Amino acid sequence: MSHTLKERNQAADIFRLILILMVVAIHVNVFSDNPVLNFFTVDGFFRIAVPIFFIINGYFFEKNVTDVASFKIWLRRAVVLFMSWQIIYLPLYFPFDGMSGQKLVVFASEIIFGYHHLWYVSAMILGGQGFFI
Template identity: 40%
Template sequence: MYQRNLRLDQVKLLLSFFVVALHTKIFYDENAAFSNFLVNYLFRIAVPIFFLINGYFLFIFLAKGGDFKKWFWRVMALYLVWTGIYSYYIVHDYGVAGSLKFVILGYWHLWYVLALGLGGTVIYFFRRISQKYLLFTIVILYLGGIFLQYAMFYRINPWPTIDPIIGTRFFIHRSFIFFGVPFIGIGYLIAKTKFVEHSKMRNVWMIFLLGLVILLAEYMLNVAHGLVAESIDVLVFIPWIAIPIFCWAIQGSLHESKIDISGMASCIYFMHPFFIRILPESSSWIIFIEATLMSLACYPVLLRFNRRWPHLL
């Protein structure tokens, strides 16, 4: 039996479905415009909420006297193990020399784990600065990420010397600095300030509604300027939607459960790219369903291995 916040675990599971959906570009072959809205906008809240969750529990772990080194090396072990599992595809796709870049930056979905470890380290070393300065730093970093992303997509380049940076697809904007630190930091501050306990959910949901307006405005502006079918990650609307959803989820009460829903969500997240690669070509929604179900089917096996080598889930 597990003592779990089932609401939070169910949100994690839903978000893992979002990740599979965006990686399969769900509905793209049926309706490209609708797919663009889901894949490049709405479903992009998944990873930020994962960061929020980990930032929140990082503070709780440290507040209880936890050793940060233990937390960090567990995350990095998770990253290295899964990088090893996917090493065949990394080398196959990019060669031995080219694969080094993806070990450093993170292959496909694994960039998130690397960004979590590095972003958590930044928050740890800045944990003693005032909450206002930390929040200010978080806002500046996220705005910087938004600028770098749109500068790349719209070819806005006020400083020619940084063209080699903006002009690449290294996704500098989607790095631990501009993407990981802001959301890990917000989750950390929410726990530290007891924001959820001191806030009225009615006000939080008002922020969520404002986020929906920003989402629609950002989507329509980008489409109007011809920005479609791009991998957009650092979006203006995301904090306005991700933070309220996280605050609602974290308020869930503890219940006993025979099923580790959180572990299932992790299994889907880590396993789905393998099945996307080996499945025969088909409609995007069929690949989505097949990759999700096959990933779930791996859960009992991964759980058994994880009990002996706890660096898989």
């Protein structure tokens, strides 16, 4: 194994994979044909995935961000990730049918604050700043 790569926590990786599958199941409504199963899984148990992701991120943040220099590196990476996805999604939200005043305000706010589905990344950035300060 290369000395430049950090060792991976395989248990955490497997757990994250399970959580990812739970989030995907929520978004595709995997058990929509069975209301009872859907209620207990998609609308119930699977909803713990995102809070657990925040806990895992907080754990690794606290473990790896130990000083101002490492915080700046983390923040730069998180902002680049957020802005990259903002740019990728930009064409999907551009009002091609004309730019009225209201559409301009909505479009500008989406660029500044992020698209709804990027809420996790922006919350992670805000939480990291609050945690570090």
